[in-house]
Structures are given as C-alpha cells and as structure tokens.
Amino acid sequence: MSENQIPMERHNYDVVVIGAGGAGLRAAVEAREAGLRVAIICKSLFGKAHTVMAEGGIAASMGNVNSSDNWMVHFRDTMRGGKFLNNYRMAELHAKESPERVWELEVWGALFDRTGEGKISQRNFGGHEYPRLAHVGDRTGLELIRTMQQRIVALQQKDKRETGSFESHLKVFAECTITEILKDGDQVTGAYGYWRETGNEILFEAPAVILATGGIGKSFKVTSNSWEGTGDGHALALKAGGKLVDMEFVQFHPTGMVWPPSVRGLLVTESVRGDGGVLTNSEGKRFMFNYIPEVFKDKYADNEAEADRWYKDQANNRRPPELLPRDEVARAINSEVKAGRGSPHGGVYLDVSKRLPADEIKRRLPSMWHQFKELADVDITEQPMEVGPTCHYVMGGIEVEPDTAAAVGVTGLFAAGEVAGGMHGSNRLGGNSLSDLLVFGRRAGLGAVEYLKKNPNRKTVSTESIKRAQERIEKPFTRSGGENPYLIHQELQDLTQSLVGIIRTKNELTEAIEKISQFRSRIEKVSVTGGRQFNPGFHLSLDLENMLLVSECIAKAALTREESRGGHTRDDFPKMDPNWRQYNLICDWNGKSISTTKQKLPMMPNELLSLFDPHELEKYFTKDEMTQVMASAGSR
Amino acid sequence: MARKIKLRIWRGSAKEGSLHDVEVDANEGEVVLDVIHRVQATKINDLAVRWNCKAGKCGSCSMEINGKPRLACMTQMANFEEGETITITPLRAFPVIKDLVTDVSFNYQKAMEVPAFEPPADLKPGQARMAQVDVDRSQEFRKCIECFLCQDTCHVIRDHEENKKKFAGPRFFIRLAELDMHPLDILRNRKKTAQEEHGLGMCNITKCCTEVCPEHIRITDNAIIPMKERVVDVKYDPVRWLGSKIRRREEIS
C-alpha cells in the first residue's frame, strides 16, 4: 500500500480539542460559547472517555454537609495531599473555582445525590477534612461526562437553530487518533491523525490546540485505566517541544481488585472506605493504625474506638487511618503483603459487610456490589473484598501556565486534565481530579479564546510537516515479519510494573532505563498484519511509542529524585527530604532520548502561606525556608 | 488452569463476512473480552473489537454472544458449558464496519434530536434545591452507559430498517422520561413530541430492551410505560385534554 493512495481529509477550525473526557469537553464548551469554531477529537466513541469510570465524586468545598468547609480548607488539604510540591497557584484556582463548576453542571442537567435540605450531597474521602465530594452513588464520572456530552449537544442544537446544521460550529470526531501536533517554528498550526474506522488520514488546521488526553495507566500492567490511557498527550506535547513536569509521581490506588486475574487492577472506589469500610490483614487486624506517618498524627485516630466514633461525630474525633491519602494506604498494603500477612491472592481485605446493613451497601455502592458479584462472585454485603494497589493516575504532565493552561514552550498549545501537571504535586487527593478537569478545562478553553484574540493571524500548515506525519503513520505497514506489537506491549508493562512500580530503587531504575532504550529499537521494527481499516494491531503499534516515552520520563525522573514523597517511593531513600521539595523535575525530549532537569518551585505568597500553621510547614520546609516564612509572618 | 475454548467469531465487512472457528485458551475467572483479546494477540492480530474500560462502565464492548446482545467484558466464560462452542457476532441491528465493530452513529444522531434539558431561565448556579425523592426516578435513567444493547435488540428497528427514521429507540425513551421527570426541566411539549416525533407509539412494550440492559434499568416499566401514560394524558384522554386546554399547557405538578 503506497502512501499517496491513502485519502486525507482537511478541516479548518479555530480550536481543536484533543480528548473528550471531562477536561476536553469543558474546554470545548467554553471555546464554543465564546463564539469559536471547535473540533473535539477522541480515540473512542463519544462519551466513552476514561472519565466515565470515575466513581467516588467531585471535590468542591460547597459546604453543604459541613458548613465549616471553604476554599481555604480545600486548598490546605490539596497542598498537604501533594506534600507541598503542588503548583500553589493551580491549587488555589482549583480550590476557589470548583464549587462554581459543580453548580454549573447542575444547571446543565446533572442530578447529584441530595442532602435532606435538597442541596448537593457531599461525602467523605481520603485526605479531605470535611465531607466534600459531590457524587451520584458510585458513578460520578458517568454523570459528569454525560452532562458534558449533553451540554455539547445542547450547543449543537442551538447552532442548528441558527445555521441549520448541528455540526456547523462544533463537531465531534470520534474514533479518530491524533498522532502529531503540527507547528511552524514554535507556533502551533494544527494536528494530524487518522480515522480508526477506515485508516484514512485527517488534517486539522487550527491556530490553537488543547490537549486533554488523560493518563498513562496502560504503561503499567496492573492498572485501573482503560486502553486509552497510553499517554498520547504527554508524548504529543514532548514531541512538539513542550515539557513534562513531576513525571516521577504516579499514583497507585490502594484498592484495586486482585482476583480473578482478568480483572486485576480494576478499581474499588475509595467511597467504600469513606462509607465505613475497613482494611484488615490475614490475621484479621486493622493494620492501618500502624502506618500513620508523623505528619498526620494529629489528624488521624490511633485506636478503633475513636475511628469508629468519627463516622457519627466528626467534630470531636480524629478520622480513621483507612482514610489517609492514597500513597500512604498503598504503601501500607504493600508492606503487609510483603510481611506475609496478605490475603490468598496477594492483597488485603476490605470489608464493609460488617459495617453497614446490606440494603445500605447496595444503595450507596451499587456498582461496586455489581462489579464484585458479576466479576468475582463475591457478595460484598456478606463477604470482604480482596484488594491491592493498582496504577491509577499520573500526577505528572505537561507543564502549563496556571491561569491560562498554556503549555510552556509551545505557542498555541494548551493542556488540561490528567495530561497537565503541577496541580496535584506529588500525590492527588481522591475527587480532586474531576474538579481539576472542570476548572482547568474551562481555563484552557478561555486561554485559547484569549490567545486567538491577541493573535488573530494564522500560520498555514506546511506540506513538509504533513508529509512527516504521514510517514510516521505509514511506517508499521512498510515493514513485514517484524515484532508483534501486542507482545512488546506486554513486555513493556511487565518492565514498568516490576522496575518502576510502587517501590523503586536505584539499581532497578537504571536497569529499566537501559531496557527502555532497547525497546525503542524494537519498536522501530514492529510490523502489522492486515489492512488499515479498524486494525487494533496497527493502532497499538503507534500507541507503543507514546507509552515508551512516558515510561522513560517516569524512570528517569524517578532515578533523579533521591527521596520518597507522595507517589514516588525510593527504597534507598525512604525519607521525605525538604531540600527536594524545592524542586520539580522537568522532562524534555531531544528527538533521541529524554533528559531531566531540576527546576525551582516558586514560594507561596504570604496570603496562602498564612493559611497554614507554621508548625505544619516545618514538617515540609527546609530551615532556610522556615526562616523566610517566619520573617514574613512576623511582618504581617 | 487454562482450558481450550471453541469460538466462532464473525469476521468481515459491510460487504461480506462469515463465522470463523478459532480455538483459544481461557483461564479461570476470565470474561469473553479476555478471550477475544487473546485471539487478537495470538491468532488474528487485526481482529477489530471495541472496548474501553473492561469493567462494564463505558458500554463500548457491546456484541452478540450466542445470539444475545451483551457486554463482552461482563460475560463470564464460566457461564458456558464445557466444550460448548461460543458464537460471537457484531450487533445485528446496525451496519457493520469490520469484524465485531458496528456503526452506531444512528444513536448519536438520535441523541441530537432530543431537545436538551431546559432549566428555568432565572436558575442561578448553587441555588437549585431538589429532594432526593424527586430525583430518584431520573437518576435511574442516568445510569445508562450508552451501550446501545437495548437499541440493538429492539425489534422495531432491528427487524425493520425503514423504521429507523421515525423511531428514537429505548435509550432515548429513557432520556425523554428522564427529562420529563426532571424536577428542574420546564420544557413542556416533551410528551407530545415523544409520540409525534420520537416514535414512542411504535414500541409495543415487549420488554426486550429491559431484558438486555446491563445496568438493569427498568426501561419499559419505569420509562416507556409511564411516558405512554403521560402521552395519553395529553393526547388521548378527552377529560385531561380538556383540562389542559383550559389551563393551556401540559400540566406540571
């Protein structure tokens, strides 16, 4: 098959949004409402993006259940969760704007669970001081994505009334994969990709591109992510000259299913613990009491009686340690299993059956009940679940300007959602992602709008850049008898899982980096059988390169950061080191390999610093920093 | 404990296609989608299949397994008998694209035709108050994962291609019901258009949609029949019709 036979479509838009998860859709709505012509592109069908899987809820300090909640408390929780490595400005914007974003969903038709007064109900979650997660049973992500999807349709209906066509100004290109961001100099001119269905190619000419491609979970073997999580956006940005930040921080959710093997990694929502579920080991002991780290001692109960009282009276009791941030719980489970106190299939037990009446469990956790009943033949109203850590979320991502979501280093490129980095620091709190999608999705849309206002002149897409993109897509077909992409994918997953996983060491990371460079040459030899039409082997062969880039970033950043913090645990450097808190690691791609550099984190301004008790900051900051903090506190 | 499984998988395109016999291993606890993936990785690299979450949450992996519309990721291999041949075909109500992948754009077209949620113009973010009992019904319908299995099984379009123009299908009947029962929706002609534009009257309440819904939404009992009754209120009940003429609107109580 020769390349000039492959048909190519050409489209022209103001803004191209890559990704139809919560972030992408929110960005598209914002850009369309500002009057722009917008394309939304996604790899699967519309409405199937990974966001659909989110269960627990959206964090927003609406204060509906506990009126003491406000953005400042939320901000504090987020910074603590991220171990103060977060981009403070992002965390601030996020905490301030998320209530507005949730309420807006309601005006678009979302139906959250209600409180007795008829407000949006909020539930407890790990790391959040007050009940804060707006939710719909345990299918919040579905509600979010459906609401956004229906909002898009509402805008299309409006366009239809005005222009006679649903798709005149806002169109969804589903099952279409973007393989290249096109540029002229350092300025974005469009995006290039192919239709999965036909294999035909497609060119988008657009002065602004928003990346909202989600996560990277599919680089790991045990993961809660869907196949889409191949880190495409991370790779697209790198190759377009963007930078990735915080890539060493990968969140392993403490409770994934461990049995049967085919569903290993599938998420067991944190709400199980928020609603009373407890973790026990093979000796029947609630082991989390042994794993409360120093920094959290005054916030978490050290005995069962107090922990149990907390569910009824949160003002006068400390919270149960099962609700510690995810990194803590994941490590604790890992240690229990390593110490031989695990369950038969290598996890620990999570039990709600003894804590809530059966009816209540089915009402509050309907899809969990289903999931276990249908996939593991376990009735969670009667039996405990077996759970263990699973790769869930990547804190790291494209480095962006907090206010506009503009990618650092590439003019006209924006990023929001899981693909963007910085907001969550070294560890994300549950529920903070869905709110992140909405807050920064909107800001990315606005960012693009503002950018286009200031730069009305468009550059055209050059024929060379198109040709390069075409050649890359064509490559796997030009080879024959090469490597099987499925096999390489499996091997790569095994590698990351065992060498760059939840607990890391220098030797293993070095080994991983070496092997990754071998993979690079193997990927060059991948060949695919069959034609271009809906050919998953072909799709995978292109995704592999992205996963490899991401894995390399993770491994290299992890090797550089010689401390343990949040989603990065080094066996050889088990302590958190305040000196390292002052730096982010930035990944760059030079066309051959990834390099990492240290970049100084800006200091929080006074008004944010003053939200914390200096004694708390002491646990995270260096002595020098503390002198600074105290000096400015004195001057207040 | 791997065991050998006999599969008959439909392969082909919109022009032609047929069932192919494949033998493959299956391990304990696996679902049909796992086995299909094994076929893909080891036997037929370019076998087309749609899936995303493998957790019954996204509704992508809809296909027909032994003739029944199902999610491949929620169909356990343990359901089949030892030695049984499992037949796997694409959805048979929609045009096929390749192998197990069908063109479901019909559904997205219909989604665009259902008028969007319409709240009161003066509703400000954060001010909505709704009791749980008032949202319960619509929440059931919002559980829909858009797997389109109900659309696939509905004989109105499965067996009559020509009906596709005027029939929205069960997935969109629950959408209409969801909106009509939504405490904040003020659009008043939903009942009438349900009948006149979306083809509610074509449904003969034979309940196949309810039978296949993986979310166990009681489509017929809780959405279609209540909507049919509401349609009777505004179209076929002279007493109520008179009442509504006097009040000059579809009643919202």
Place this chain on the structure above:
Amino acid sequence: MALTTGVFSSGRAELQERTLRTDRWWLQPLITVLVLLSFVVYATFRAFEGKNYFAEPLISPFYSPCLSTECVDGASLIGQPFGKIVLFGLTLSPALFILVFPLGFRLTCYYYRKAYYRSFWQSPPACAVAEPHKKYTGETRAPLILQNGHRWFFYIGLLFNILLTIDAVLAFRDAEKHWGHMSVGTLVLLANATLLWLYSASCHTCRHTIGGRLKNFSKHPVRYKAWTVVSKLNHYHPNFAWVSLFGVAFADLYVRLVAAGTITNFYFF
C-alpha cells in the same frame, strides 16, 4: 419467507440465521399460547353456555353483574336493563353483555400486550429473534392505537371489582339468604375478588394515576407514599395478571360445578 429488511438488510453483518440464540427461546411464547388458548376456549364455552352460573348465594364472575332479563332468579344484583336478544336463532347469554369489559381490560393491559404480541403475533417471538413480518407500525395506527384507552377499561374494571367484592360478601349467606355463614364458595369468591384487586392495584395506569404523573413527589407526600406501594405491587403485575386469570376461571368452574350439582358447596358454618 425471505426477508431483505431487518437483520438481513444490506450493510449489516452477513448471516443467514434469524437468530443465533442457543437456548430454548421458543418455550416461553409457546407456553403463553397454550395457556391463553385454553383460557379462551374455556371462557368462550362458558360465556355462550348461558346456564349453571348461579347457585344461591354464589354467582360466577363471568356472569356478574347479570344484566339481562334472561338471568336466573336472584342472580341480578343491579337490575336487568337488557331484554332477551336473539341472534341467528341463539339467545344471547347474559355473560356476553358484560364480558367485553374485563376482556378489554386485559386485552389493553400493558403486560398482556407484551405476552400476546410476543407469542401470538411473534413481534418479536423472543429477544434477538427476527420476527416474520415485513412491515411494522407498532401502536401508532388503528386498531392498535386504541391500546391507549387502557385507562377507561381500568376505571370500569374498578367497578367490576366492587361488584365482585359485593358478590363475595353476599356469599357470607347460606342458600336461604341468612347471614353469618361461610362456605368453600365464599372463599373462592373472596380469593377471586382479592386477586382482581391486586391485579388492578398493580396496573401501570393505576401507578400513573396515583402518583406517577407528578413531577415533584416531595410536594405530594401522601400520593408519593401510595405510589411507592403501587410501584412495589407493579413489580409483580405479570404474576397478578396470570394468577387472577386462573382465579376467575377457577371461581367460574367452582360455581358451575355447584350449580350443576356435580359437587356440593361445603359450609364451614
């Protein structure tokens, strides 16, 4: 019959089979056909029989209320507005004046519709089994558009339920019309009336009328409560539909046997 629409339309996956189901999907419709047919045969025979429907104090549900001057003494509870009508040399049995109502009620019942559309009309015979029809318009045209009149039959059904309940109460008498007695027949009529009430109370129209039509339950707490109860019953509507059908047939059979003298109605007291 070669069809070119439906699953055999061009563009759809090419397959010859009208279904690939491997289970016994034909069993359910077959059973429905057999049971409904037996009922129809029995009911037709009884409706035209015109005798053995009353044995003081028991009256067959097929013949109550007995409205024609043809009715035997004591059977007419609310008068005899109809005279003797002869068609083609046959005297119309009193059952024929009233049966159209319960029949209409059941014919337009949402559950029975499902049952007979599937089994008799094969539209569809079972899920994912291609139906044998070339055209399909559902309930959008005459006569099926009349299914929308279900609620009127429901209201009339309520009147019948009241009358049949009175019949059951009257059965607390003995053959000499003295109160305070109870026989097997009393129980049979009581059971029949109860099942009919359950059938009506679980009806979809009932569910709609009592509360389903409201947008905001919270503003109508009593109707909401009632709706939740009816909704629970509604879940079992198919069960009540069958059991009450058998109930009617059995009550009629019992009265017939007593009236014909085949058995005697046993009195407890």
